[in-house]
Amino acid sequence: MDSIQAIQKDIIEDFSFLPEWDERYAYLIELGQKMEPLPEKFRTEENIVRGCQSTVWLHSECNGGTVHFKADSDSLIVKGLAALLMRVFSGQPAVDVLNADLLFFEETGLNKHLSSQRTNGLMAMIEEIRAFAKKCQAEEV
Amino acid sequence: MAINIEKIRADFPILSTEINGKPLIYLDNAATTQKPQQVIDAILDYYQHYNSNIHRGTHHLSNLATQAHEAARDTVKNYINAAHDHEIIFTRGTTEAINLVAFSFGEAFVDPGDEIIVTELEHHSNFVPWQMMCERRRAHFRVVPFDENGDLRLDILENLLNEKTRLVAFNHISNSLGTVNPAKKIIKMAHDAGAAVLVDAAQSVQHIEHDVRELDADFYAFSGHKIYGPTGIGVLYGKESWLEAMPPYQGGGEMIDLVTIEKTTYNQLPFKFEAGTPNIVGPIGLAAAIKYLNTLNFDEIMAYEDEILAYGLARLREIDGLTIYSNAKRHASIMAFNFEGVHHFDLGTLLDTKGIAVRTGHHCTQPIMTALGIEGTVRASLALYNTKEEIDILVDAVRKVLKMLGK
Numbered sequence: 001m002d003s004i005q006a007i008q009k010d011i012i013e014d015f016s017f018l019p020e021w022d023e024r025y026a027y028l029i030e031l032g033q034k035m036e037p038l039p040e041k042f043r044t045e046e047n048i049v050r051g052c053q054s055t056v057w058l059h060s061e062c063n064g065g066t067v068h069f070k071a072d073s074d075s076l077i078v079k080g081l082a083a084l085l086m087r088v089f090s091g092q093p094a095v096d097v098l099n100a101d102l103l104f105f106e107e108t109g110l111n112k113h114l115s116s117q118r119t120n121g122l123m124a125m126i127e128e129i130r131a132f133a134k135k136c137q138a139e140e141v
Numbered sequence: 142m143a144i145n146i147e148k149i150r151a152d153f154p155i156l157s158t159e160i161n162g163k164p165l166i167y168l169d170n171a172a173t174t175q176k177p178q179q180v181i182d183a184i185l186d187y188y189q190h191y192n193s194n195i196h197r198g199t200h201h202l203s204n205l206a207t208q209a210h211e212a213a214r215d216t217v218k219n220y221i222n223a224a225h226d227h228e229i230i231f232t233r234g235t236t237e238a239i240n241l242v243a244f245s246f247g248e249a250f251v252d253p254g255d256e257i258i259v260t261e262l263e264h265h266s267n268f269v270p271w272q273m274m275c276e277r278r279r280a281h282f283r284v285v286p287f288d289e290n291g292d293l294r295l296d297i298l299e300n301l302l303n304e305k306t307r308l309v310a311f312n313h314i315s316n317s318l319g320t321v322n323p324a325k326k327i328i329k330m331a332h333d334a335g336a337a338v339l340v341d342a343a344q345s346v347q348h349i350e351h352d353v354r355e356l357d358a359d360f361y362a363f364s365g366h367k368i369y370g371p372t373g374i375g376v377l378y379g380k381e382s383w384l385e386a387m388p389p390y391q392g393g394g395e396m397i398d399l400v401t402i403e404k405t406t407y408n409q410l411p412f413k414f415e416a417g418t419p420n421i422v423g424p425i426g427l428a429a430a431i432k433y434l435n436t437l438n439f440d441e442i443m444a445y446e447d448e449i450l451a452y453g454l455a456r457l458r459e460i461d462g463l464t465i466y467s468n469a470k471r472h473a474s475i476m477a478f479n480f481e482g483v484h485h486f487d488l489g490t491l492l493d494t495k496g497i498a499v500r501t502g503h504h505c506t507q508p509i510m511t512a513l514g515i516e517g518t519v520r521a522s523l524a525l526y527n528t529k530e531e532i533d534i535l536v537d538a539v540r541k542v543l544k545m546l547g548k
Contacts (some may be wrong), residue, residue: 021161022494026545029487033547053486053502053517074516075484076546077491114490 005097007088008104015108024108028080035083038072049124054078056121058128062136067094069129073121081110081122089129097133102126144441148319150526163496166531169430169521171316171344171475172500173366176430180370183311183429183531187422187459196395196412200218206421213424214411219486220431221361222352223378227410230377230384231424235343236266238362238377239310241414242339245387246308246360253279256300256305256412258286258336260285261512262315262322265505267341271310280307286512291318291469298327302334309338313345317520319450319475321349321466328357337383342369347524348446348474351380365423369524370430374423377414384410387419442525449523451473453532462548466518475519477504483546485517491542492519497535 002010018024042059049056054075061068069083069090088104089097105111105122114122135141148155158165167175189207193202195210214229223229232238251257257271258529261284275282283306285298293311302309309331313324322339332336339360343352347368353361360383365374379387388405389396393416398406407413434442453476457463466477479485489501502517503510510517521535 022491022545025491025494029546054484055516075486077484077487 001091004088004100008102010108011084011087011104012107015110020130021113024110024113025077026086026104028084029076030080031083032073032076032079035071035079035086038070042070043072049121049128054121056082056125058082060128060141062094062132062141065094065136067092067097067129067133067136069132071125074102078121082125085129089133094133094136098130098137119128127128142365144437144445144525146445146526146528149437152179153526154178154181156526160348160496160498161494166495166497166534168523168527168531168535169498169500170527171504171520172525173372174347174369174524176369176426177433179433180429184371184426187425192421194418196457210419210421210426213428214413215487216428216431217424220351220435221346221376221378222354224354228378228381230379230411230414231419232362232377233373233420234364234366234375235341235362236270236375238360238375239267239269239339239341241377241390242360242362242379242387243274245390245414246282246337246383247274247278248403249387251275251278251280253320254305255279255280255307256283256301256303258283258298258301258306258309258331259284259312260298260322261287261367261508262291262293262318262320263310263312263508264316264341264343265507266343267310267312267339268508284508285311287320287509291315291320291466292321293322293327295323295326295330298330301441302330303337304335306331306334306336308343309336310543311338312341312343314348314473314475315506315509316344316475317423317466317471317504317509317518318469318477319472319476319522320469321345321471321473323471324356324358332357344474348445359383365427365430368427368430369433371423371426374420374427376427381410389413389416393417395419399452435446437525444473446523446525449527449529449532451475453496453523453535455522456532456536457539460536460543462543463539466513470511474523476521476523478521479515479518480543480548482544483548485519487546488519488539488542491545492535492538495534495538495541497538514518 043057047057049058056073059070071077155175191202191205193206195207214226217229218226220368259271328338337359340358342363346363359380361378366372396416398408462481464479485501499521501519
């Protein structure tokens with residue numbers, strides 16, 4: 001498994017090949033469509049991350065200090081963003097998740113383009129991931 | 142068409158902006174309108190030449206600012222045909238205007254067991270303040286639903302009205318669907334039952350008829366920024382008799398007559414409802430916007446906007462699978478839609494990459510979305526500077542975006 005840093009570098013490089021924003025969105029949509037479907041049993045009220053406009057489901061697991069995530073959204077673009085987060089964080093040691101600098105949103109310009117991040121629940125997703133990693137590290141889950 | 146759209150567009154500098162390398166197509170006018178150069182100049186002129194506090198200065202600049210501020214009140218009065226300048230209260234916006242009435246009217250006229258009627262078509266700002274007032278005054282909160290076309294069920298309103306009804310609040314145009322409510326008829330029905338009426342004119346004052354005396358509205362509220370003026374300024378019109386009988390909304394400077402440790406007496410209208418240093422430049426910018434509209438022929442504006450709207454709805458209906466939620470008997474300015482199996486956020490976000498500004502979501506009207514059984518819509522909303530060419534670009538872009546989303 002590559003480090004969080006290395007994966008983020010890959011993502012930044014992927015986006016650098018797509019200069020136009022409609023290409024970048026097309027890529028995000030493709031990532032969303034390709035994402036492994038979230039099993040029905042995980043689409044629970046408990047797993048909903050409240051975004052302003054779209055619904056995101058985030059299922060988290062902790063195995064021996066390593067965190068695993070699965071996600072889904074009713075918005076394809078948000079699903080694509082969730083796929084990027086899964087790629088960066090799922091399967092990583094909880095301690096690395098907590099110490100990671102989240103660079104790729106800024107470096108790809110995604111943060112500026114998705115103007116108010118609260119509209120897509122993205123920040124809420126990241127907060128959930130970090131909160132879960134903290135619990136996993138403390139062996140509370 | 143006598144209206145000169147090219148000239149009007151040239152008056153709004155922002156319309157020549159490019160977004161993502163494409164010319165801006167601004168279709169989010171129900172959220173806020175763009176400003177003509179005349180408004181921008183009036184604001185600049187104030188700060189450059191006569192910025193000063195008002196109503197209390199003994200100096201030249203203060204007199205100039207006071208005169209401009211009060212002349213703006215007169216401009217607003219004339220635009221909505223109020224009887225007196227002091228029936229025009231400046232507020233932060235429609236929301237504050239409604240909250241003012243919900244508080245002060247509630248204190249004076251609403252007792253436990255009384256009833257307030259709103260409609261299911263309301264923006265949260267004409268819904269929640271009345272719910273809060275009903276809780277505070279232990280009054281009953283009644284809601285008139287709308288039918289499958291987005292028209293209010295006036296038969297239900299008729300049944301809800303009774304001798305306990307103190308006030309009916311409704312919007313002249315729904316910000317979410319574009320329904321034009323039959324304001325004169327609703328006001329007559331409410332008055333016949335002995336109830337006062339507040340009209341939320343945030344979406345109507347810039348688009349359709351806006352004569353408060355012709356409507357016979359008791360209260361009428363709107364925002365400057367939706368009528369081509371600046372943000373942070375709104376208007377509450379109230380009939381003198383109501384405003385005189387209502388207690389102040391907020392205490393502070395400006396609204397007082399005499400303050401002693403024992404008791405404070407209040408200033409006369411409109412200052413009784415304008416505590417603190419007001420937004421001085423706001424009314425000046427708003428008046429510039431109204432004066433700008435006054436240079437045009439309002440009947441021509443209405444006819445032109447109707448034509449663009451009818452064209453837009455017809456063009457959108459050409460897209461198979463598109464559901465349009467704007468189907469009321471009379472309808473203005475707003476085109477709300479969804480495409481089956483596509484999230485409104487995705488549609489709106491991708492339209493932005495084409496330089497098209499629309500709004501997506503529940504538009505602060507969650508009761509409407511609940512009634513329609515949806516989470517939200519894409520809303521394209523028009524103003525006097527939009528064109529058929531822009532509609533064509535929108536329709537073309539919607540088709541392209543749907544293709545991107547695999548539809």
